[in-house]
Amino acid sequence: MRRLFSTGRAAGILGREQWSRQRAFFSSSLLFDDTQKQFKESVSQFAQENIAPHAAKIDATNHFPKDVNLWKLMGGFNLHGVTVPEEYGGLGLGYLYHCIAIEEISRASGSVGLSYGAHSNPCINQLVRHGTAKQKYLPKVVYAKTDTSAGSKGITAFIIEKGMPGFHTAPKLDKLGMRGSDTCELVFDKCFVPEENVLGQEGKGVYVMMPGFDFERLVLAAGPLGLQACLDAVIPYVQHREQFGRAIREFQWMLERIVIIFVGHLCILLLEIVTTETLTERTVLELYFWLPKKLHKLPFIFCATTQAIQCLGGNGYVDEYPTGRRLRYAKFFEISAGTSEIRRMIIGRELFKQE
Numbered sequence: 001m002r003r004l005f006s007t008g009r010a011a012g013i014l015g016r017e018q019w020s021r022q023r024a025f026f027s028s029s030l031l032f033d034d035t036q037k038q039f040k041e042s043v044s045q046f047a048q049e050n051i052a053p054h055a056a057k058i059d060a061t062n063h064f065p066k067d068v069n070l071w072k073l074m075g076g077f078n079l080h081g082v083t084v085p086e087e088y089g090g091l092g093l094g095y096l097y098h099c100i101a102i103e104e105i106s107r108a109s110g111s112v113g114l115s116y117g118a119h120s121n122p123c124i125n126q127l128v129r130h131g132t133a134k135q136k137y138l139p140k141v142v143y144a145k146t147d148t149s150a151g152s153k154g155i156t157a158f159i160i161e162k163g164m165p166g167f168h169t170a171p172k173l174d175k176l177g178m179r180g181s182d183t184c185e186l187v188f189d190k191c192f193v194p195e196e197n198v199l200g201q202e203g204k205g206v207y208v209m210m211p212g213f214d215f216e217r218l219v220l221a222a223g224p225l226g227l228q229a230c231l232d233a234v235i236p237y238v239q240h241r242e243q244f245g246r247a248i249r250e251f252q253w254m255l256e257r258i259v260i261i262f263v264g265h266l267c268i269l270l271l272e273i274v275t276t277e278t279l280t281e282r283t284v285l286e287l288y289f290w291l292p293k294k295l296h297k298l299p300f301i302f303c304a305t306t307q308a309i310q311c312l313g314g315n316g317y318v319d320e321y322p323t324g325r326r327l328r329y330a331k332f333f334e335i336s337a338g339t340s341e342i343r344r345m346i347i348g349r350e351l352f353k354q355e
């Protein structure tokens with residue numbers, strides 16, 4: 001099996017102009033207005049230059065690289081506060097822009113996209129929605145049962161800071177995918193949380209948490225759009241790889257696979273734009289928006305990632321190429337923020353509630 005080239009070198013092989021024309025076309029930019037397009041292009045350039053070169057190492061080592069502070073770089077580019085009002089140092093843009101940022105970061109690295117989305121939405125966006133003026137500058141939001149006998153009324157949302165006595169994190173878990181986006185248990189042992197760190201009201205955390213989950217699921221559902229990276233890998237590869245005396249892109253079956261990936265990406269992108277653009281405080285709470293959106297994306301993501309592996313033949317199965325990593329990222333979306341079964345259960349229950 002012959003190693004051809006890494007996707008990082010694709011620009012050089014195809015010629016910079018041709019490559020960027022193809023990237024623009026496959027990034028479906030026609031669906032956006034000029035400002036959105038400009039935003040998408042600049043996040044894309046940032047992510048390809050600063051994040052993509054580290055994606056394979058982040059996955060292999062399960063660590064963010066020590067020699068580069070991606071978090072600070074993203075902050076410098078104003079990516080952490082896309083939905084934050086300008087008075088608090090954010091960009092003051094809406095959820096669609098936030099989704100565009102997640103798409104382009106996830107296209108560079110699904111792991112970094114997940115960490116970025118988890119920080120900028122459930123944490124920062126929740127502070128903006130519920131925090132007092134002082135709280136809006138603090139770091140992490142936690143939901144916990146502060147009264148175990150009171151059911152959902154016993155949940156309180158609060159802000160926790162690293163180094164608080166009685167709070168520590170358990171060792172991080174070794175995961176199948178999304179490696180380098182650290183997951184661990186938060187451990188509270190006689191941790192004193194001052195009253196000013198309570199988000200919303202004590203015992204009323206469910207009113208902070210549930211709508212917060214709706215926004216989180218809506219925005220994190222843009223992560224699968226990063227599967228566009230499959231096209232980034234496949235397009236140059238099939239033009240360069242030759243079998244039976246011609247480029248493999250000329251075989252009809254190959255074209256079919258590429259179209260399947262492209263259409264899969266386009267479908268989830270359209271779903272993302274329609275649902276996010278119609279988003280208001282009221283509609284996001286409607287199950288018809290975010291739940292089906294997450295469910296419908298899953299078959300497209302699995303199909304597109306396995307097709308991309310197939311297009312690269314044996315190389316698709318080798319870790320030097322990003323396609324295998326994309327398949328491992330894809331499985332995450334079937335489990336996180338509520339498994340597919342639970343999402344179906346909620347939709348089914350709601351259908352009967354309406355009778």
Ligand SMILES: Cc1cc2nc3c(=O)[nH]c(=O)nc-3n(C[C@H](O)[C@H](O)[C@H](O)COP(=O)(O)OP(=O)(O)OC[C@H]3O[C@@H](n4cnc5c(N)ncnc54)[C@H](O)[C@@H]3O)c2cc1C
Pocket residue numbers: 118175178183332335336337338339340341342345
């Ligand atoms: C990488 C990663 C990051 C995560 N990050 C966070 C985070 O930041 N914050 C957080 O709170 N959580 C986080 N989670 C946890 C995640 O939300 C849960 O793992 C997920 O909701 C599933 O819950 P569970 O693992 O307890 O599975 P279980 O509930 O034990 O489910 C096991 C299986 O049983 C099925 N099942 C359960 N109940 C039913 C039912 N009634 N009917 C039919 N089937 C059912 C499930 O669908 C699943 O297939 C993360 C998980 C992962 C993998």
